Amino acid sequence: MKRLTDHLIVISFDCLSSLDFPMLKELPHFNELLENGSYCENVETIYPSLTYPCHTSIVTGNFPNRHGVINNTFLQPGMHSPDWYWHRKNIKGTTLYDEAKKQGMKTAALLWPVTARAKIDYHMPEIFANRPWHHQIPVSLWNGSFFYQLEMNVRFGHIRKGLSQPELDDFVLESTVHTMKTKKPDLLLVHFVDLDTQRHYHGFSSKEAASAILRHDNRLGRIIDALKETGIYEKSTIVALGDHSQLDHSKAIKPNVLLKERGLIYVNPKGKVIDWKAYCKSCDGSAYIYVKDETDSETKRMVQELFDYVVQDENNGIKRVISGEEAFQMGADGNAFLMIEAQKGYYFKEYFDGEYIDNITANDVKERRYTFASHGYSPKKDDYQTVFMATGKGIRPNVVIPSMRLVDEGPTFARLLGLELGKTDGKIIEELLKM
Incomplete structure (x- = not known):
């Protein structure tokens, strides 16, 4: 199958909603992406619309009942802090990064959910120290790329303040930019959580949420600039997406x-x-x-x-x-x-x-x-859709997709990289692609 892009950069802005779209169009870096690319502001999420099932659906093209990540956390009755579906072994079937790796592509993932212990070249998994005797850095190092993470922590660890936001996303951003410039991965998956956190603790339309969207615009701009500085911008596809909304x-x-x-x-x-x-x-x-x-x-x-x-x-x-x-x-x-x-x-x-x-x-x-x-509500609720934006190599410019589903993203990404995910619940959004 013909490969449509050399580098696929997938940026997940957790909790980016269709209701944010008017604001996104006014921001410089999101606007740059929209002016040169294509988009859908009516993406139906999955049920239940939680971060871990959503991100697994994005990279598999399947609903939770098929990929097996049916919640953020396990059924552990009475446990104060249940364990999360952190590990790749919890996913049934293949993923986008598995198939890329099989074809010899260079892969990177930063805080992408449900990837702990996955076979990813440059890997900083999203996993928490969930027991009193655990420490965050060893837990992360053990479940991802040891020396890669060690280097990122040496270089940028001073930015982070535990799991607090926006410092965690700032650390992830610097690690992402450095990875793009030095590794030039064929597939890069990065997950930013700032907006989701602000909405949980301050409300959907809070000033804190609006500030997080502004920070996300700057983060997107840094990633675009890094691609240009590295000389691979013209060979790359940039995707910015959300996974769910909030109420x-x-x-x-x-x-x-x-x-x-x-x-x-x-x-x-x-x-x-x-x-x-x-x-x-x-x-x-x-x-x-x-x-x-x-x-x-x-x-x-x-x-x-x-x-x-x-x-x-x-x-x-x-x-x-x-x-x-x-x-x-x-x-x-x-x-x-x-x-x-x-x-x-x-x-x-x-x-x-x-x-x-x-x-x-x-x-x-x-x-x-x-x-x-x-979040976690039915995807059929009013004003509860998320968004999808793409630009660059392999993407037709100025195509507006009236509606699509979260499960359609994985098959579309696979097609961009010349890969196949097998029979999926989602479909390739061919209108987006330059075949």
Whole structure:
């Protein structure tokens, strides 16, 4: 298959929304990309619309029910900080970077989700020190390219302040620019989280979110300048995209409170979960309801009756209840017994103590117990689309794609690099490409 570009640079601006598009058109570097390239401001995300499933869908072209990353975090009932789907081994099937590597292409990825221990040449994975005895630098070094990360930390580690934003994205930017100039990868994947973080803790339309978009414009400009300085700009394709949007909320729903009251979650005197029959696993704007024993018909009956009753009153915060089979048809985890969707202004937490619904205060957000905005909602919600912009080699100029899906991006990227991802849920957006 003919290769359409020499270098593919995919920049993910986490939580970049279609609602941001008017602002993007007024910013110098996003505007440069839009004037010379093509775009879609109506990209349908996946279900559940969380960062790790989304980024896996981008590089596989498949929905979560096929690629296996069905949430950000694992089902670990009662664990204060569940482990995330950090590792490449959690993905079923192939990925864009796997196929590039097979063809001898030079690959790089910086903080791209679900890539820990992946076979990527220059690799700084997104993975956190999630246990008291862990330290962030050794955890990162062990799960990515050891000497490459060591060099990036020596050069730019002074910029970072742990996982805080915007310093983390600034560190990633400097590492990205240096990698492009010195390594010139055929495929580079980079993930920036500044905007997503600001929206979670300050709200969708906050001044902090607007400031993050301005910083992202500068980051995009630095990447474009680096390509030009390196002499590979004319041979490169630049893609800037989002993975999901966010919605504001002021109330947190805790379905596990109800499940515990009905004797379906067992807690010891110290408040630790010791066993469970049914459990609500949050996806923020939606949630899975799992039944531990697939043959336990009595628990299933109790759970079904509970949520059929709760959903009747909109003040309970649940917009709808769907079966595991229907969730599977929407691309989510069919192993769940039910899936529930939050009403506007609500989202889900896994806590099982206190009241069923908590009103969120500024102090709650400051303590990082709750947030002011979230994602994870159905991709069919109004004003919840994300964006896709591309320019450079292999891209037709000034094409406006009316609508597309997140799962279409992977097959399109593969076609640009002359690769195949096999049979995917997504399709190649051929209108974008100079064949």
